[in-house]
Amino acid sequence: MSKRISLKDIAEKVGVSTALVSYVLSGREKEKRVGAEVVKKIREVARELNYQPNQIAQSLRTGYTKTIGLIVADIANPFFGNMARVIEDEASNYGYTVVFGSSDEDSDKSALLIDTLINRLVDGFIIVPAEGTVNQIKSLQDRRIPVVLVDRYFDEVRTNYVALDNFGASYHATSYLIERGYRKIGMVAYKSSLIHMKERIKGYMEAMKEFKLEGEIRVEEVRYDMTKNDIEKAILKLVDNGNNTEAILFATNALTISGLYCINKNNLKVPDNIAVVGFDGNEAFDLFYAPLTYIEQPISEMGKETVRVLIDQIQGSNKISQITLPHTLIKRQSCL
Amino acid sequence: MSKRISLKDIAEKVGVSTALVSYVLSGREKEKRVGAEVVKKIREVARELNYQPNQIAQSLRTGYTKTIGLIVADIANPFFGNMARVIEDEASNYGYTVVFGSSDEDSDKSALLIDTLINRLVDGFIIVPAEGTVNQIKSLQDRRIPVVLVDRYFDEVRTNYVALDNFGASYHATSYLIERGYRKIGMVAYKSSLIHMKERIKGYMEAMKEFKLEGEIRVEEVRYDMTKNDIEKAILKLVDNGNNTEAILFATNALTISGLYCINKNNLKVPDNIAVVGFDGNEAFDLFYAPLTYIEQPISEMGKETVRVLIDQIQGSNKISQITLPHTLIKRQSCL
DNA sequence: CTGAAAGCGCTTACAG
């Protein structure tokens, strides 16, 4: 109802042009040598009318929306929820707001989200890329739209990214298990061509080889589109097929949770029947009767770095930043 | 680099006016009786040039941004993360995208977020209101900006809202505990003037009175801005002050989690030393050694209803919708 | 059936 106040309203009331009002309100009155009285008057009227600039008009004119598009796998997943929170706060420090979407690890959904956000002229993207979206990322780069990948990235294309030292993390976790005396160590991961997953599996494999345990390697790769039930069935294979797995390393937060459900359902005791190392960490890990040993990611730093790199790109830098952050192995009671 | 394609580009290539292109691309060629050939040609060229409408320009012109502003307490909190996910999906069904912000239960932050999003001309707001923000909500209403509150609302002002039957939920949980034989039942809640909290406490009180247990009422109210440590200390009072509380009802997801940490730290066993009823539910509740009995909120329905009501408002309805949804008491092993 | 033109609310190069 109450119409928004525009520059024109102020200009009319003060009796000057909108140009002058614009200069003053954007703090360029010095540079433009606007008369002191006029400046004062404009400021007064603006505040009196409670003027709020119309961002949409500004955006159309300047080409910048001060908005970041964030695409994660699923905002309901606490790992991404936490990341979103860090990104929100950091973006806000730079004067940016965040619009988000969940891709569900689906490349079609991802494409749709990217298109939608491009039409809304976001200044740049922060993307947790799904499998098969490498061309979408390339296309953004071709169109010179700033983009930073986080958590994962592609080998085939040179992009900005911020990721964990995935190889090192699972290598560390695996050799930790080996040092504690475990031999029949299995891993549960997603079947995926995405680097973060490949590296996590590779880290496990390398550690096993290093300790001459190739013969004991057992990796269960589940698909993103599997039901919880099927995932639990797959996990069960590791512990229930007569090969007596002694310890399991899980490759993500969600897989760890699924694994714990499975372990509980089958009345296995951690760590007596089976040792567990989780990934990412959350409250369920802490409250589990045997608080989990897990690989912690520096979510806060990861989110902050991602925003920093993106803002850098938006401001015109053409330096490519590829940042790998260190993990921490939190050692607790889920391994003997 | 590669310049965006505009209506004008298409118009020039086809040799018609931008008006015609606009009509055709917005599917109004029938109404405007545009020649069949021209329609075909315009469609062809648009697709060939991969035309994407500039939403910002559309928005400036039409006054609609097809964007919803979502303000929650904290997107990293799984309850709000899940809610955000439902809202995102439902909004997308209506062709809307979501921009979000976390208020941290802080009214200043909330005011800032609302201003920012207003300047970005969101078409409407979905807000989990923080304490002391009633004037912010009123101001939105005064300016005829569509808004729907969710999870909480204010008594003093008639707004759209979607909320749980908070009174009924904690009344139910409390009487369930009483029926199971518990008498010394405590409650942990936030100190807040917000209705959802008041009602949850009231439901507990009423149930206690109903069963002549006024004498056993013990409510611990913690503040939003307390550290985790202080919250745990407060909770500890309930079980450790010689009055031997037998069961605790927690008023939110986060409080339940804090409570479980506290219980574990003090080596109390659930349900033998202390019975527990939680709120909202999450994976930690399921994986706890005594899977929690808890009050489940219909998050999915809640989110969907909220979006539906908001879209309704955006489309011009001036009917106020105040929707209360039923809880479910999930009964498991955290009570005898 | 089609087009010229105005206007959404800004910013900014240009002229004086």
Add this chain to the structure above:
DNA sequence: CTGAAAGCGCTTACAG
């Protein structure tokens, strides 16, 4: 020191 004017990319009432 100040203002008129163009233009960002659309939509739409109006005229023909």
